[in-house]
Amino acid sequence: MRLRLLIAAIVLLTGISLIACEREERGFRVQTPDTNRVNNKQLVDLQAGQPSKTPDTPNDYENNAQALADGKQLFQQMNCTGCHAHGGGSIGPALMDDKWIYGNRPEQIFSTIVEGRPNGMPSFRGKLPDYKVWQLAAYVRSLSGQAPSHAAPGRDDDLQVGKPENSQDKKKPQNSTASKSAEAPQ
Amino acid sequence: MPASEDGQWTMPAKNVQNTRFSGLNQINTSNVGQLKVAWTFSTGVDRGQEAAPIVVGDTMYVVSPYPNILYALDLKNNGAQKWKYDPHPQQASPGVACCDTVNRGAVFDNGKVFINTLDGNTCAVDAATGKELWKTKLGDINQGETITMAPLVVKGKVIVGNAGGEFGVRGWIAALDEDTGKVAWKAYSAGPDTDALIGPDFHPFYAMDQGKDLGVTSWPPDQWKLGGGTVWGWVSYDPDTDLLYYGTGNPGVWNPELRPGDNKWGSTIFARKPDTGAAVWAYQLNPHDLYDHDEVNENLVIDLPINGETRKVIIHPGRNGFMYVMDRTTGQVLSATSYVYETAAKGVDLQSGRLIPNKDKEPKTNQVVREICPASPGAKDWQPTAYSPQTGLVYIPHQNLCMDYEGVDANYIAGTPYVGANTKFYAGPGGNRGFFTAWDPIHNAPAWQIKENFPVWSGTVVTAGDVAFYGTMDGWFKAVNAKSGELLWQFKTGSGIIGQPVTYKGPDGKQYVAILSGIGGWPGALVSGDLDPDDDTAAGGWGAGLRDLKDATTKGGTLYVFSLP
Numbered sequence: 001m002r003l004r005l006l007i008a009a010i011v012l013l014t015g016i017s018l019i020a021c022e023r024e025e026r027g028f029r030v031q032t033p034d035t036n037r038v039n040n041k042q043l044v045d046l047q048a049g050q051p052s053k054t055p056d057t058p059n060d061y062e063n064n065a066q067a068l069a070d071g072k073q074l075f076q077q078m079n080c081t082g083c084h085a086h087g088g089g090s091i092g093p094a095l096m097d098d099k100w101i102y103g104n105r106p107e108q109i110f111s112t113i114v115e116g117r118p119n120g121m122p123s124f125r126g127k128l129p130d131y132k133v134w135q136l137a138a139y140v141r142s143l144s145g146q147a148p149s150h151a152a153p154g155r156d157d158d159l160q161v162g163k164p165e166n167s168q169d170k171k172k173p174q175n176s177t178a179s180k181s182a183e184a185p186q
Numbered sequence: 187m188p189a190s191e192d193g194q195w196t197m198p199a200k201n202v203q204n205t206r207f208s209g210l211n212q213i214n215t216s217n218v219g220q221l222k223v224a225w226t227f228s229t230g231v232d233r234g235q236e237a238a239p240i241v242v243g244d245t246m247y248v249v250s251p252y253p254n255i256l257y258a259l260d261l262k263n264n265g266a267q268k269w270k271y272d273p274h275p276q277q278a279s280p281g282v283a284c285c286d287t288v289n290r291g292a293v294f295d296n297g298k299v300f301i302n303t304l305d306g307n308t309c310a311v312d313a314a315t316g317k318e319l320w321k322t323k324l325g326d327i328n329q330g331e332t333i334t335m336a337p338l339v340v341k342g343k344v345i346v347g348n349a350g351g352e353f354g355v356r357g358w359i360a361a362l363d364e365d366t367g368k369v370a371w372k373a374y375s376a377g378p379d380t381d382a383l384i385g386p387d388f389h390p391f392y393a394m395d396q397g398k399d400l401g402v403t404s405w406p407p408d409q410w411k412l413g414g415g416t417v418w419g420w421v422s423y424d425p426d427t428d429l430l431y432y433g434t435g436n437p438g439v440w441n442p443e444l445r446p447g448d449n450k451w452g453s454t455i456f457a458r459k460p461d462t463g464a465a466v467w468a469y470q471l472n473p474h475d476l477y478d479h480d481e482v483n484e485n486l487v488i489d490l491p492i493n494g495e496t497r498k499v500i501i502h503p504g505r506n507g508f509m510y511v512m513d514r515t516t517g518q519v520l521s522a523t524s525y526v527y528e529t530a531a532k533g534v535d536l537q538s539g540r541l542i543p544n545k546d547k548e549p550k551t552n553q554v555v556r557e558i559c560p561a562s563p564g565a566k567d568w569q570p571t572a573y574s575p576q577t578g579l580v581y582i583p584h585q586n587l588c589m590d591y592e593g594v595d596a597n598y599i600a601g602t603p604y605v606g607a608n609t610k611f612y613a614g615p616g617g618n619r620g621f622f623t624a625w626d627p628i629h630n631a632p633a634w635q636i637k638e639n640f641p642v643w644s645g646t647v648v649t650a651g652d653v654a655f656y657g658t659m660d661g662w663f664k665a666v667n668a669k670s671g672e673l674l675w676q677f678k679t680g681s682g683i684i685g686q687p688v689t690y691k692g693p694d695g696k697q698y699v700a701i702l703s704g705i706g707g708w709p710g711a712l713v714s715g716d717l718d719p720d721d722d723t724a725a726g727g728w729g730a731g732l733r734d735l736k737d738a739t740t741k742g743g744t745l746y747v748f749s750l751p
Contacts, residue, residue, distance in 0.1 A: 076594065081723075082352065082603020083281070088721025088729045090711070091284060091603070097718045120281020122601055159554050159592040159608040161722040161729075 030060045030067060032131045038107045045175075059106035061138035062147040068165070071139025072153050074132060078124065086161045087143035092121060096143040098171035104146070109137040145170035191650070193691025198238035198291035198336040199570060200688070202423040203487035206572035206647050208689045212697035214651030217750055218665045219675045224698060224749040225264040230255065232741040233714045234706015236568070238291040238336070238645070238686035239745060240299075241700075242313065244693040247294065248745055251706065252280055252287035252304040258316060262693050265747065269316030271309075279305040282330045282601060284352040284726075285708035286715065290568070291686065295339035295364060302333040308346050308362055320367030324348065328601045330355045335482075338421040340430065340460045343370055347417020351435040351480065352726075354604035357416035357452075359432060361463060371463030375415025375434045375451045376401045382451060383463045390467050391517040392539035394448070404448040412598055414438035415452040419482025419568055422500070427515055429457045429466055431487065431500055435480035440562075441593035441606030443551045448473040453481045455502060457517060467517035472506055472541055476549055477530060477591065478562040478607075479505045484570050485514075486580065490627060492520060501627055503571055503582050505564030506541065508534055511627055523630040525623065526565040526586060527614045530558050549607070551593040561589035561611040562727060563708065567643070570686065574648040577668050579633050580625040581654045585641035586614040589727060610722040611731035619731065622646070622656055624671060634671035640735065643707055645686035647699075655699060657683025659710060660738040663701050663746065679703035681742025682735075684710055696749050704743040705735075714741055 037057045061067035075081060083089075087096030102112045102121075113133050116123030124133070142152040145168035152166035191209025200206045213221070229235065229250040239248045245268060246259040253275055258268040280287045283304055292301045298319060299311045306325020311318055324346060325331030330353025338345045343361040351357065357375040362368065373383040378399050390396050397403070402410055415434040422431045437452030439445055453472035458465050471481045485500040490511070492499070499520065502510040507530070508522040522534035532542040547558045566584035573580050589611045596606030613619045620638035625631075640659035648654040652668040659682040665675040682705030689699045706714035709728045712735050722730035 077597055079597060079599055079602040079604070082605050085717075085723040085725070085729065086608075086721045088719060088724025089715060089717040090723075090725050091281065091715075093715065094718035094721070094724065096721060099716070116278075118277050120278055120283075122278075122281060127599075158552070158594060159590060159610065159723070161608065161610065162720050 030064050033057045033059050033106065033134055035130045038110050041105065041107045043103060043108065056105060057107040059134055059138050061135050062141060063151050065151045067135045068139050068142055068147060068151055069153055071135035074136050075139055078128070078136070095140055096168065098144065098174045100173050100175045104141070104173040104175055106134070106137050106141065109140050110134060113137065144168060194243070195241040195688040195690045196294040197240060197338065198293065198686055199420060199422070199484065202338065202340060202425070204420055204422040204484045204570070205486055205488065206570060206645070207574050208647060208649045210689055210691060210697045211650040213649065213653060213689070213699065213750060215653060215667050215674060218651070218653050220750055221665065221675055221677070221699065221748045222751055224747045226747065227259060227265045227745040229257070229702070229704070229743040229745065232704065232743045234286040234288045234710050235685045235702035235704030235743055236288040236290050236707055237702060238688050239700045239702065240292055240294055241688065241690040242294045245313070247292050247299050248702070249289050249292045249301050250743065251289055252283070254289055254301060254303045256292060256299065256301050256311060271311050271316045271318065273301070273303045273307060273309050273321065275303040275305040275307070276327055279327050279332060282327050282350065282353055283332050283334070284349070286706040286711040288334050288707055290334060291336035293337050293339055298364065300337045300339065300344050302335065302337060302346060304332050304334065306331050306333050306348065308337065308344060308367065310364065310367060322362055322367040322369065324360060330601055335418045338423065339364060340423045343460055345421050345430065347432070349416050349418035351414040351416045351438065352603050352605055353601070354412035354438045354598050355414065355416060356411065357414055357434055359417040361460065373458065373463045373465070375417070375454070376405070376410040376413030376437070378402055382465065383458070384465045387459070387464045387466050391469065394473065394538060394540055395468050395470055400448070400450040404450045406446060409438070409445050412438040412604065413449065413452065415454065417482065419480070420484035420570060422485050422487050423460065424487045424514060426498065428459065429514065430460050431455065431457055431485040431514065433481035433483060433485065433502065435482050436475050436478045439596050439604055439606050440478050441551060441596055442474060442476045442549055443593055444596060444606055449475065453479055455481060455485060457514065469512065469517045469519070469539060471504055471510070476543060477558060479564055481505055482568065483566060486571065486573050487514065488573055492628065501573070501580055503566050503580070503584070505566060506531060507560045507565040509625060509627070509630065521630055525582070525625060525632070526584070527559050529588070530560065549591045549593045551595070554590055554592045556590045557588055558591055559588035559614050561587040562609055563587060563611070567708065569643055570645040572646045572648040572654065574668055576650060576652060578626065578628065579668065580627055581646045581648050581668070582623045582625055583642035583644055583646050583656050584623065585620050586616065586618055587611045587641070587731060588614045608723055609727035610729070611727045613731070622666070624668070636666065636671055640732070640738070641709055643684040643709060647687045647689055649689055655687040655701070657685065657687070657701055657703070659684065659705060659735065661703060677748070679746055680744050681705045682710055682713065682739040698747050698749045700745060700747045702745050705739050705741060710735070712736060713739060
């Protein structure tokens with residue numbers, strides 16, 4: 001009997017450890033994206049003359065559960081929820097759908113938060129250190145399923161308002177702005 | 187037709203008493219079924235159309251939602267444009283407008299048309315030429331202030347109040363000289379008595395509203411500076427008592443646990459002298475408001491026979507679900523009767539005047555309280571009622587909603603929302619989210635009631651032809667028999683209706699009925715703002731309550747004018 005239990009326990013633990021392998025690989029140090037590269041990104045698809053190739057600025061925070069959780073907290077603390085609700089939008093547009101007025105790329109979201117946008121999005125320049133803005137930008141993308149589900153938040157601590165971020169269908173961004181970034185030169 | 191009826195419609199509420207009763211009877215219960223479109227006009231803006239068109243002589247004036255363009259239309263020529271006036275509001279102002287970028291209408295007086303702009307200006311325009319006469323900046327969007335209400339002109343003063351109760355602003359009402367635009371007086375809702383223009387004339391009826399500087403002492407230290415009590419609804423006036431009547435909005439920050447105390451003067455009805463602004467009485471309907479129950483709803487000035495004597499009253503269909511009949515000379519509550527399903531409060535104590543909240547439904551921080559009825563938009567929100575002296579009934583467009591509510595922490599950052607609550611709304615008992623109710627204010631009971639699938643977010647008008655008009659959020663414009671509620675006629679407009687119907691006599695002597703169609707406002711922002719109802723809290727809680735609205739209507743912004751063939 002004891003042996004059976006032991007075997008069962010071993011099988012169970014092995015199973016758990018195998019599942020665990022699929023979980024987030026959290027780097028202890030996440031490289032904050034280079035904010036200087038934000039300014040090199042154009043907002044729109046159409047460009048006069050030959051399109052120049054500007055590299056994407058990937059945001060490693062999107063793969064990091066802690067950073068996404070921090071971003072989620074900031075989203076509440078900085079009153080983003082007051083305008084964008086929990087992604088469905090309110091005063092401001094929805095962030096959980098496939099429409100992006102000012103671009104869906106991490107560096108475009110970073111710019112939108114810092115600079116503000118003309119039709120009501122306030123500028124948060126000087127209100128947060130850059131790395132926190134990158135955490136917010138990572139969380140914003142998770143609202144439409146752009147962050148990997150193993151890193152995105154899986155539950156709300158508050159009123160249940162819909163699917164959690166890690167269960168969001170990954171929406172295909174439909175941009176009115178530069179969506180397909182040019183290939184990054186290596 | 188009563189002698190007093192000149193066939194015009196010079197202010198959104200028809201008259202300073204706010205009755206929205208027209209003495210016209212050419213269109214009546216027997217022929218309203220033949221109404222046809224006479225002409226239409228596009229406002230050029232596809233956000234929520236809450237304005238009332240106004241009619242002066244042979245001209246109609248319509249103000250659009252932000253960017254608040256004022257049009258003058260020629261009634262002798264099927265609404266051809268005479269001129270337009272563009273006040274150029276700040277482009278960022280929609281970012282601090284809580285509930286879509288609505289405007290509730292223009293008002294005419296003494297050769298001038300007055301409008302408010304979303305970015306906090308009041309403008310006076312020459313009614314004949316469209317030339318700007320003056321423009322006075324009253325609000326600051328960087329503090330979260332906007333103006334959405336329609337002004338009221340009384341004794342040469344333009345009465346205006348601010349919006350922004352979701353941004354921690356200080357609410358105020360101001361009077362501007364109609365010739366110069368200079369501010370004659372300004373009264374804040376929260377803060378010291380001097381700021382609230384509370385002085386020797388002030389005699390509130392109930393002990394709870396008496397005392398010095400209650401606008402400071404009923405708050406945690408300094409919280410009154412973010413205290414809300416905005417004035418974004420309706421102002422009425424009684425020439426007999428020479429008093430203005432208006433209600434104030436929710437006290438600042440929704441989450442009530444963050445502001446212990448009665449939070450005066452949020453959710454309060456004030457009576458003030460129009461010449462000086464001096465407060466004469468005040469009555470706080472929702473001390474320590476728990477649910478964003480603004481009490482900015484209209485106060486209808488009428489005289490009613492109550493217990494054998496004629497009383498000078500105001501009728502206030504409360505957002506909190508109670509129909510208040512109050513003595514307008516003293517501020518005494520004569521009756522307060524529930525007119526929707528109510529779990530949030532148990533009644534109003536007529537001795538103390540105090541609302542009796544239901545302890546079980548008090549919001550808590552980080553705890554979800556369920557089945558709170560009525561929900562934050564209340565039993566009735568901004569959508570104005572009408573009163574017919576012929577039927578003696580009050581016609582109320584309103585909603586039937588409950589909610590789940592969770593208080594959360596709130597950070598004040600000027601120019602960003604200051605709310606501290608997660609809410610989701612859903613239909614109350616019966617499943618219909620709206621009602622159109624005819625209320626008997628003497629017997630304190632409904633005479634009849636129509637259930638509507640969606641909240642009835644439009645205003646209404648009632649006429650001497652015994653017809654009442656209202657619109658639905660899926661675009662139907664309806665005429666019902668004012669005595670029975672029987673549906674007599676309906677017309678499907680291009681978009682959901684949240685506007686204010688009006689009726690007037692045209693230059694050709696015919697009676698016309700006009701309504702703006704164009705979904706939006708707080709609930710309709712789901713469509714006008716293209717929000718995502720997969721989030722229950724979208725549009726502040728309407729995501730859950732109106733998940734089907736985007737399938738029922740699309741954006742629009744069109745004026746429809748109807749007449750008999």
